[in-house]
Amino acid sequence: MTTGFFDGIAPVKHEGENSNSPIAYRHYNPDELVMGKRMEEHLRFAVAWWHSFAWEGGDPFGGQTFERPWHPQDNMAKAREKVDAAFEFFDILGQPYFCWHDADIRPEQGNFADNLATLDEITDYIGDKMQGRSIGCLWGTANMFSHRRWMAGASTNPDPDVFAFAAATVKSCLDATHKLGGENYVLWGGREGYETLLNTDMGQELDHMGRFLSMVVDYKHKIGFKGTILVEPKPQEPSKHQYDFDAATCIGFLRKYGLEGEVKLNLEQGHAILAGHSFEHELAVAASEGLLGSIDMNRNDYQSGWDTDQFPNNVPEVALAYYHILKAGGLGTGGTNFDAKLRRQSLDAEDLVAGHVGAMDVCARGLKAAAAMIEDGGLETALQERYAGWRTDAAQQMLGSDLAAITDRVLAEEINPQPRSGRQEILENYVNRFV
Missing domain, CATH: 3.20.20.150 (Divalent-metal-dependent TIM barrel enzymes)
Structure with a gap:
C-alpha cells in the first residue's frame, strides 16, 4: 500500500560537497x-x-x-x-x-x-x-x-x-x-x-x-x-x-x-x-x-x-x-x-x-x-604531555604510599611546584583546524 504522503520525493543520493540539490547527501557516503x-x-x-x-x-x-x-x-x-x-x-x-x-x-x-x-x-x-x-x-x-x-x-x-x-x-x-x-x-x-x-x-x-x-x-x-x-x-x-x-x-x-x-x-x-x-x-x-x-x-x-x-x-x-x-x-x-x-x-x-x-x-x-x-594525534599528544609526570617511578610509588611518607619526600626534595598552562586556547584552535 502507498500512502501518497511522500509522492514526488526520490531516494536521496550522495552527490558530493558541490551539489546544489536541496535534498542530497553532500558528506554522508555510506561506503566511504x-x-x-x-x-x-x-x-x-x-x-x-x-x-x-x-x-x-x-x-x-x-x-x-x-x-x-x-x-x-x-x-x-x-x-x-x-x-x-x-x-x-x-x-x-x-x-x-x-x-x-x-x-x-x-x-x-x-x-x-x-x-x-x-x-x-x-x-x-x-x-x-x-x-x-x-x-x-x-x-x-x-x-x-x-x-x-x-x-x-x-x-x-x-x-x-x-x-x-x-x-x-x-x-x-x-x-x-x-x-x-x-x-x-x-x-x-x-x-x-x-x-x-x-x-x-x-x-x-x-x-x-x-x-x-x-x-x-x-x-x-x-x-x-x-x-x-x-x-x-x-x-x-x-x-x-x-x-x-x-x-x-x-x-x-x-x-x-x-x-x-x-x-x-x-x-x-x-x-x-x-x-x-x-x-x-x-x-x-x-x-x-x-x-x-x-x-x-x-x-x-x-x-x-x-x-x-x-x-x-x-x-x-x-x-x-x-x-x-x-x-x-x-x-x-x-x-x-x-x-x-x-x-x-x-x-x-x-x-x-x-x-x-x-x-x-x-x-x-x-x-x-x-x-x-x-x-x-594532536589532542592525544597534548594529553600525554600534560600527564607525563605521572609516568615516573616516584609518582607511581606515591600512589601506593601514605600521607606521612609523601610529606617526608616533599620536605627532603624541597618540592615547590609551579603552575603550568593548560593550553586550552591552543587546543581549541587545534580542533577548529579540523571542523
Missing part, C-alpha cells in the same frame, strides 16, 4: 572508508518512529499542527498506514535502522491484553515490511510516561499494580524487539522520579527500580535476546527530579544494584544539556566506565529551558562527540538515533526528509573530523 571501516558502520543511523511519524506538532502552549494521512492515530488501520508511510520514508532515506516505542506503533487500547494483541499484530506487519529491505531494528522500548496510569512512575510507582502493568508491558516490548531482530532494548524512565519528597519514599522507589531492571536482564537471558540492554539518562523533565539524572547518576545506580556488567547507557545530546553538561562530557563519563552503548543525536535550543529535540546542525559539537566515541572503540551494537523532530511550522513531507538528510550530513562531517583528529 573512515579509519578502515565503512561510514555507515560507524554511524549506524536510525530514524525515531515517535518524532518522525507519531508526533503531531504540539508544544507546551499549542496543539496539533501536522495533518498526516494516518491521523488520528486511534485504530489499527491508521497504525498500518503509519507503518506504510514509515517504510516509504526509509526507502527514500536509505538509513540502516529504525527505533520505536510501543505507543507510537499501535494505538492505546486501555488494557494490557488488547495492547498486547495490537502490538503483536503491528510488529508482525512491520516484520513483513522489513523483508527484502536492508533495514533493521536498532532498538525498541516501552512508552511508560504518556498515559495517565504512569503519572507517578512505572517501576517506581507507589501502586504495585502499576509496577505489574509496567513489567508486563516491558516483557511484551522486549519480546517484540527480539522478534524484529532488534540489536538493543532501551528503558527510558520518563517518570521515574518525584514531584515532591512530601509523598515519596526515595529508598523504596530506587530499590524497586533496581529490582525491575534486574528482572529485565533475567528475561533477556531467558529468551536468548543477544542485544544490549540500555538505560537513558534524563534530568528534571517531566519530573522535578528524575532518578536517571545523568550518566554518572545512572552508573552509580547500576553499580549499586550489580547491573554494570549487563546494562549500558543510551546518551542523548539534549538530555546532556538539560543536566548542565556537554554531550562529550556524558560520552566521556560513560566511556571511562566501559558503559557507552548508543546515542540519540539531537540538540536543544540554548535559549529554551526544555527538551526541544532539534536536528543536529553544529559540526564542532558533533565532531567532539564522535571523537570520544571513536576513542572508546565505537558504538558496538548501538547507533546514532535521530531523537529529533521538525519544528511545528515545518509541515511538509519534504521537511521531514530534509531534516534527516541535513543531520546525517552533519554527523558525517563530524565523524570525518573526529577521525582526522585521532589520526593526526
